[in-house]
């Protein structure tokens with residue numbers, strides 16, 4: 001046994017700093033385009049040579065970039081997930097998370113108090129946090145939306161109506177309206193976020209099949225018997241059990257008989273023994289929300305049954321989240 005892993009954990013913020021900084025200066029993108037040497041990369045990125053070399057050393061140390069005869073190449077993961085402009089690129093997310101490093105120093109106080117010491121980030125409508133987060137998180141939701149579409153046979157589903165609660169940048173609507181040209185979607189979110197989604201969906205030519213309701217998901221009217229599919233993605237973790245249950249019941253009423261609710265979130269095993277990402281995410285919600293957390297499979301089963309859903313299935317995704325299909 002050695003202390004290596006413990007040291008890696010203690011210095012974990014180095015990784016956040018190096019990956020976030022490389023993403024912010026588009027280093028992976030330049031390397032992917034064939035820029036190979038520190039000097040050329042420094043010029044292309046408009047950063048110092050000394051800084052470029054330090055970043056490249058860090059990226060090689062983190063096993064994201066390889067160096068061969070003085071030429072730098074992206075490893076397979078960096079090439080797939082850190083090059084700008086690809087639908088599954090996490091580079092904006094990496095840059096966003098670098099900005100969150102300072103806030104983790106508040107964890108001891110949050111643990112002491114049992115919640116955020118200041119106003120909970122997730123409960124502020126006009127918090128710039130959301131505008132930055134929704135576009136950065138979209139890359140995680142793209143593959144999930146594709147998997148859910150497959151499970152729901154969405155491309156062949158014909159004239160369907162979709163409700164996306166807390167839809168963010170409109171990522172589900174974008175993927176689904178593309179797969180099914182007869183589908184229509186309604187997104188509920190805060191007004192400034194809906195404005196982003198409307199712009200992005202219009203740019204893709206879906207503006208006439210996409211509507212938004214501006215408001216608070218705790219109180220907004222979802223309607224009755226109006227939708228075939230409802231989505232609740234990356235929201236359950238910011239809410240407490242009572243709110244999740246109440247929202248699931250309102251979503252059941254908003255769905256037509258036989259309609260389907262798609263929940264996507266970081267679900268933990270019933271004995272809270274795994275999986276690792278979902279378990280560690282609980283600290284983030286302690287810092288940022290009054291009652292959020294990472295909820296167990298049995299919590300979802302209980303809440304969804306109480307809300308009137310008879311059949312609940314869990315599906316793994318390529319992201320750390322699990323898709324829950326409730327009918």
Ligand SMILES: C[S@@+](CC[C@H](N)C(=O)[O-])C[C@H]1O[C@@H](n2cnc3c(N)ncnc32)[C@H](O)[C@@H]1O
Nearest residue numbers: 130141166167168189190193215216217233234
């Ligand atoms: C983590 S993002 C998830 C975005 C998207 N559903 C996804 O999975 O990629 C949470 C979204 O919920 C919205 N949201 C959070 N609390 C809300 C509330 N009380 N009322 C309306 N929207 C809310 C945020 O503005 C943001 O768009």
